[in-house]
Amino acid sequence: MAHILIVEARFYDHLNDMLVAGARAAIEAAGHTTEVITVPGALEVPGAIAMASESDRYDAFVALGVVIRGETYHFEIVSNESARGIMALTMDGIPIGNGILTTENEEQAIRRADPAQLDKGGGAAQAAIAMLELRQRFG
Ligand SMILES: Nc1c(NC[C@H](O)[C@H](O)[C@H](O)CO)[nH]c(=O)[nH]c1=O
Numbered sequence: 001m002a003h004i005l006i007v008e009a010r011f012y013d014h015l016n017d018m019l020v021a022g023a024r025a026a027i028e029a030a031g032h033t034t035e036v037i038t039v040p041g042a043l044e045v046p047g048a049i050a051m052a053s054e055s056d057r058y059d060a061f062v063a064l065g066v067v068i069r070g071e072t073y074h075f076e077i078v079s080n081e082s083a084r085g086i087m088a089l090t091m092d093g094i095p096i097g098n099g100i101l102t103t104e105n106e107e108q109a110i111r112r113a114d115p116a117q118l119d120k121g122g123g124a125a126q127a128a129i130a131m132l133e134l135r136q137r138f139g
């Protein structure tokens, strides 16, 4: 049984509630345990995972959050840099599933966050579990 840390960027409560529910359900369905930590936004997620990975407490990580385009270039920065940071950690061999949504509007985000619709939180958890299994296979 693995212990998986969900790192959520809680920028939109109602959307994050759905993402976390989907991720929790997927983790528990696979027979693993989980806990959740919250950071202010997507840009803080890679750093939080990097810090948490320095302990032996967690076997894998799920990054969750929602980035919705506003009026400025900040959407690109938040989206691209959070993804880049997570990818860098993945390339270091840390098992991570990335469920940070990057959408044009709230409607797109709801459809992707809802476990009864596209369940991107559950999908990110399943990706983290798949990467953990590779980690365990390769040692
Ligand atoms: N606009 C969104 C943000 N912005 C905040 C940044 O992620 C970061 O917390 C801030 O720049 C301080 O370092 N974050 C999201 O997760 N979603 C957004 O839509």
Ligand SMILES: CC(=O)[C@@H](O)COP(=O)(O)O
Binding pocket: 067, 068, 069, 070, 071, 072, 073, 074, 075, 076, 078
């Ligand atoms: C994705 C964002 O940073 C966004 O929520 C911020 O909106 P704005 O670009 O209008 O400041």
